Amino acid sequence: MAQEKQPERSMEARVGRDNQRFAKLDMDLIGGSLTRSLDTVLKENSSSRKGWVLPKGGWEADEPSEAEAACREAWEEAGIHSAIEKDLGFVDEKRTDEQIKKGGPHAPRALYRWFEVRVTKEEETWPEAHKRSRMWMSYAEARSRLADRPELLEALERSSIKKT
Template sequence: MTSAISKAWEEVVRPMLLRPKRVQVAALCFRETDTGKDVLLITSRGTGRWIVPKGWPIDGMGGSEAALREAWEEAGVREAKIQPVPIGTYGYSKVLDNGASAPIETQVYLARVCEMSDTYPEAPERQRRWVSAEDAANMVDEPGLQDILRAI
């Protein structure tokens, strides 16, 4: 029995715990207001939780470019000035299409929004809302993203 547990630990459990995190890129979209910065949140398609636009890296694009593409597709950000270096990262566990859970590290790029569109690819599937950074931090679930929002 002990050898079966030991074998299961070494061949199944331990590798799952040590597997590398997958990477996503996110655009933390903001605009200046009289009271400070407002940030753009969107709802996730699956659960309706409040999140920032994010997705997988895209071949041939840098991280900030891919994050900006996600901001267009998911939130209708037509034009923005995005910083080329992430302002931070946060982790979360993503449920994949096959039902498995994967650890994700999300690189967050700060993007000053210049122009929005009311029509964009995922408009029928998501809500979007401009809120203060503090309100946004209280609306999202991920502690690391909450910290990034409170820091801007």
């Protein structure tokens, strides 16, 4: 089987909301990826809170789709190159106003668009490696670690990962 050509990915992570798309006033459009490899799922350590989350981030104006944003975020936050396998659909924000405020004074609500992706290459260094780590884990462990983030848990439940 021929190896897939990887898009050029920058070692600079995008920051800020200057180029951010919004669903409506104060609601980010977020592309997120849930990575499947055999019976494990990729999770990445959040820099803003202690714990594990899925790679996700804003869909920016120069990106053609939420899918492209999801693949970029998987690269920046977890050091993986990926290819979309399945569109898991939209998930509305499920955090309380209090939980959102913990993200910062200007943290908006979000509308998530989740994708299941296949890893095409895993790198040893990536743009946010200095503040994030990655770990492969079983469905049961991922479910347990996402218990306080229902919008992420819903993406996990929609995925085709083996649930035993």
